Amino acid sequence: MHDKNIRERLINFTFYAPALFFYTLVIIVTSLLAFYYSFTNWDGFSRELKLIGFQNYWELFHDPYFYNALRNTFLFAIVFTVAQNVIGLLLAAFYHKSNKINNIAKFLVFLPVILSPIVVGFIWNYIYSPIYGIVGLLANYLPVKIGLGSLTNPKIAIWLVALAQIWQMVGFAMIIYAAGLKDIPEDIYESAAIDGAGKIQAFWYLTLPLLAPATTILVVFDMITSLKVFDLIYIMTNGGPGYATETFSLMIFREAFKNNTMGYATTVGVALFIIVLLVSLVQIGFLRKREVQY
Numbered sequence: 001m002h003d004k005n006i007r008e009r010l011i012n013f014t015f016y017a018p019a020l021f022f023y024t025l026v027i028i029v030t031s032l033l034a035f036y037y038s039f040t041n042w043d044g045f046s047r048e049l050k051l052i053g054f055q056n057y058w059e060l061f062h063d064p065y066f067y068n069a070l071r072n073t074f075l076f077a078i079v080f081t082v083a084q085n086v087i088g089l090l091l092a093a094f095y096h097k098s099n100k101i102n103n104i105a106k107f108l109v110f111l112p113v114i115l116s117p118i119v120v121g122f123i124w125n126y127i128y129s130p131i132y133g134i135v136g137l138l139a140n141y142l143p144v145k146i147g148l149g150s151l152t153n154p155k156i157a158i159w160l161v162a163l164a165q166i167w168q169m170v171g172f173a174m175i176i177y178a179a180g181l182k183d184i185p186e187d188i189y190e191s192a193a194i195d196g197a198g199k200i201q202a203f204w205y206l207t208l209p210l211l212a213p214a215t216t217i218l219v220v221f222d223m224i225t226s227l228k229v230f231d232l233i234y235i236m237t238n239g240g241p242g243y244a245t246e247t248f249s250l251m252i253f254r255e256a257f258k259n260n261t262m263g264y265a266t267t268v269g270v271a272l273f274i275i276v277l278l279v280s281l282v283q284i285g286f287l288r289k290r291e292v293q294y
Helices: 002-037 055-060 064-094 100-114 117-128 134-139 157-182 186-194 199-210 212-227 231-236 248-258 262-288
Strands: none
Touching: 002 262, 055 262, 064 157, 064 212, 064 248, 064 262, 100 157, 117 134, 117 157, 117 231, 157 212, 157 231, 186 199, 199 212, 212 262, 231 248, 248 262
8 A cells, every 4th residue: 555655656746747847947946046146246148257245236226227117117017907907897797798799899808818919019009109000190189299199208108008008908807807707696686686785886895895806816917917017018118218118127138138237137136026926925915805705
């Protein structure tokens, strides 16, 4: 019996050992190396590097570009997360009934999710173009010229990029919320109607609390992905105009491959990792308390 258990464990190990090996190599080893390089002055190319202690971290906390990236990253993440969840929930509720028209509408809303962020970036660059873009043409008829049709206005550029991200991913939130709505028993709403609850009250006091597990998944996922966003912003603005849309990921790219300060870039990466970890833990702890069972 004991030999049989050992044999079963060895067989199981042969299945998950390759995945464990690649996870250790790609995730754990590279993370430890990045943490080590954050204490060096490595330029990313030469074999020579020097340990400089906490100098990179000292410079990071005194770097105005770091706080600019911090502001842009959280602004982008908050705008995207809130808008995607609100719009996705409203669309899921609006197209809740299953019929041919609603199914086609949900498919069209979900379609941008399967697009590459690079493709989305080119599409919205075209839309925002002041020469031939739709938004650019509409902006010409506004009484106040604010440069809405282009991404050259540093005051609104980050908002315009966030809008492109919302357009791409709102279908994902809609599908998740739609699945959650289908799992809610109809008799709960019937009981609420008998007790005199209106549609708004039922939505606020029944639907939203019962959708809390879906909200937890979406909010945590949205915050993690948006805090690390790179490709969409790189294609649309490359962090500009100036540094108006530079996020942590673009700052890491700039320091590593343009300034050749890989050691400092990994320091920014470590800071981003800590921020994402803390935000995720706080979100999970807060949102899980709001989940209810039915």
